[in-house]
Amino acid sequence: MAISPVTAHATYADDLHLMSHTGGMHPVFRLTPVRGAKRVQATVTGTPALLSWDSAGDEIQAVFASEDVVRVRGNGRLGLCLSVAEAELTPFTGGYFFHDPVAAAYVLTSYETGRRYRVTVLSGSVESEGLQALGHANRRLVIGADQRPWEIAIEEYESGRPPCRSDGTFDGLVLAVAKAFREFVDAVAPWRTGETPAADLAVYLLWSSTVRPTGFLGRPGVLMSKHWMNKVWSWDHCFNALALAPGAPDLAIDQFQLPFDHQDPSGALPDSVTHSEILYNFVKPPIHGWAFGLLRRALPRELTREELDETYRRLAAWTEFWLTTRRAPGSPLPHYQHGNDSGWDNATAFDPERLVESADLPAFLILQLRQVAALAAELSHDADAERWRTAADRLQTDMFALLWRGDHFHTRGVVSGQDWHTDGLLDLMPIVLGAELPNEIADALATRIAAHLTEFGLATERPGSPHYQADGYWRGPIWAPSTILIENGLRRAGHTAPADEISARFRALCERSGFAENFDALTGAGLRDRAYTWTASAYLLLAAAHVARTGPRRSG
Structure with missing residues (x-):
């Protein structure tokens, strides 16, 4: 996976997207910073370990916890809208979005990547739209709209997977990834x-x-x-x-x-x-x-x-x-x-x-x-x-x-x-x-x-x-x-x-x-x-x- 503004050949989107490179190059979720339900402009910065959106001092941060898990958190004054990138669900394109009561999470099945993407809310609030919708629809989650601190995990997997556990703190993950990169660059x-x-x-x-x-x-x-x-x-x-x-x-x-x-x-x-x-x-x-x-x-x-x-x-x-x-x-x-x-x-x-x-x-x-x-x-x-x-x-x-x-x-x-x-x-x-x-x-x-x-x-x-x-x-x-x-x-x-x-x-x-x-x-x-x-x-x-x-x- 990757988080990138590049969503297709030489095409740059206004928002960052969670991209999958399994089965080609496909946008999975559009990642839009919001206050309440309104999109806000944010400055994006990154280090090898941490990606940040900043708007007037309010911040959202993301870290890859592993090769197939992204953790994202907000301080409460910014929320995040996760929109399914493909707006229309057909027998061959798009994704079906539903709430999984077993995992207590939201799951997107993607035709383009042939994988599933599970969003688990580790803390904070969530509002959903377009669950189980067919055809053309807005399929999205809004995390942290009530302006309380929040954190989510996004996983890419095949058909089944045990419920997500929040192993390790967010800050601990950032330190671990930074250490891994530092060791790699020192070696190479x-x-x-x-x-x-x-x-x-x-x-x-x-x-x-x-x-x-x-x-x-x-x-x-x-x-x-x-x-x-x-x-x-x-x-x-x-x-x-x-x-x-x-x-x-x-x-x-x-x-x-x-x-x-x-x-x-x-x-x-x-x-x-x-x-x-x-x-x-x-x-x-x-x-x-x-x-x-x-x-x-x-x-x-x-x-x-x-x-x-x-x-x-x-x-x-x-x-x-x-x-x-x-x-x-x-x-x-x-x-x-x-x-x-x-x-x-x-x-x-x-x-x-x-x-x-x-x-x-x-x-x-x-x-x-x-x-x-x-x-x-x-x-x-x-x-x-x-x-x-x-x-x-x-x-x-x-x-x-x-x-x-x-x-x-x-x-x-x-x-x-x-x-x-x-x-x-x-x-x-x-x-x-x-x-x-x-x-x-x-x-x-x-x-x-x-x-x-x-x-x-x-x-x-x-x-x-x-x-x-x-x-x-x-x-x-x-x-x-x-x-x-x-x-x-x-x-x-x-x-x-x-x-x-x-x-x-x-x-x-x-x-x-x-x-x-x-x-x-x-x-x-x-x-x-x-x-x-x-x-x-x-x-x-x-x-x-x-x-x-x-x-x-x-x-x-």
């Missing part, structure tokens, strides 16, 4: 200083977006957002795993492995996973070998042989998918079948054709093949190790021979056989090969990358391009994954100065504009989903590395 970002002012907020975003195992999520999962991007996509998860690795290793390993739990018989990973659905209509780019190498070095413990063996088998199958089902007859290069497969959904590289051989894909696969070969050798699969190394060498040779054109990479159409070059950053992603690139190719890519660097970071389409769009998704805005991959590749290629500059500008961007899904490359404004975990993870990765390189500065 112990390096934070005054020079990394967004670290606490970045960790909060990861912490608050972590959901318990249920449904198709067999492990604790960090959703990309508690707004509408509330899934685990099969490359986003790698960045969250890397950020969590030093301080929350078990959670980090879970993040890396979660999509692999649903690998199909061909070896493909799903496009995305949630509690209630798994989508296979697209895939995502094979950055997993690159990510696993970094993850393993960041973990504070050695992986067991069983963990290494499992990872080897999964990475090997994922690699075979690209080398078998995604190589057209007669072509040595793998291809994407749509921009969504690359993660760069609408990048200009996909404008001429949808099925393309772009240079980023073999670059990722070369790194993955090297990682799989190293794992095979470590596990004494010597023949396989040699086969993977040979495949990596051959793919690298073919990539340079077929896609490199003097000072840049081209993209080639699978159907037409024609090739083209764009002003998009995607064509420059082979910098991720780092030291494996010949110096002249690394230098040429670094020069072209510099043309994408704005005051705030790397624009995904070069400013000045006729295809540049300020809010064009992958046709201009700054994104976290491209920033991390390019910064890391430049650094491994020996271009440390531009890597340092990219890191500094992206960190400053996050400190100014938060952790949006992406950012306007020329103004720095946050775009689309405004609370995205891979952006927070990218900040943490870059900030931690910066502190490690430079050390904390002394004040004064």
Whole structure:
């Protein structure tokens, strides 16, 4: 659950809502502060442990007592109206609201979430409207209308549950949640200083977006957002795993492995996973070998042989998918079948054709093949190790021979056989090969990358391009994954100065504009989903590395 003003895709409501992310993103209750029966304006503030509405010194407070229980209280001068978010009850939408005499509570059954929501009045008064109503009706509870102190508990559950007990005081719960967050941020970002002012907020975003195992999520999962991007996509998860690795290793390993739990018989990973659905209509780019190498070095413990063996088998199958089902007859290069497969959904590289051989894909696969070969050798699969190394060498040779054109990479159409070059950053992603690139190719890519660097970071389409769009998704805005991959590749290629500059500008961007899904490359404004975990993870990765390189500065 979450309490948020965001109730649908890019839709902000006047009031906060209790949201459920089980089965999608659905508003359950509208939470409206009232005096008597009249709505009042209130200022909303929050800490990791406590949410508050304040109106002229009168206050309502909320705390998550657990992952499925919210406690809310008022000092008596403000009441709270809980309105069922969907006004109409049909056989397929809305919710049925009734008083449960067994639990001495009010229960909403929600079609959208497939769950029940029980409101237990722990103290104070309650007035109800629309109980057992069908069709269109006002279904609501008003708590504390008589201006006496009050407290309620809101629970999300399945079909049945023992009556709610008020275990623990409200203030005690706030202290416990604050302590839990403090311990988490100290573990994940112990390096934070005054020079990394967004670290606490970045960790909060990861912490608050972590959901318990249920449904198709067999492990604790960090959703990309508690707004509408509330899934685990099969490359986003790698960045969250890397950020969590030093301080929350078990959670980090879970993040890396979660999509692999649903690998199909061909070896493909799903496009995305949630509690209630798994989508296979697209895939995502094979950055997993690159990510696993970094993850393993960041973990504070050695992986067991069983963990290494499992990872080897999964990475090997994922690699075979690209080398078998995604190589057209007669072509040595793998291809994407749509921009969504690359993660760069609408990048200009996909404008001429949808099925393309772009240079980023073999670059990722070369790194993955090297990682799989190293794992095979470590596990004494010597023949396989040699086969993977040979495949990596051959793919690298073919990539340079077929896609490199003097000072840049081209993209080639699978159907037409024609090739083209764009002003998009995607064509420059082979910098991720780092030291494996010949110096002249690394230098040429670094020069072209510099043309994408704005005051705030790397624009995904070069400013000045006729295809540049300020809010064009992958046709201009700054994104976290491209920033991390390019910064890391430049650094491994020996271009440390531009890597340092990219890191500094992206960190400053996050400190100014938060952790949006992406950012306007020329103004720095946050775009689309405004609370995205891979952006927070990218900040943490870059900030931690910066502190490690430079050390904390002394004040004064």
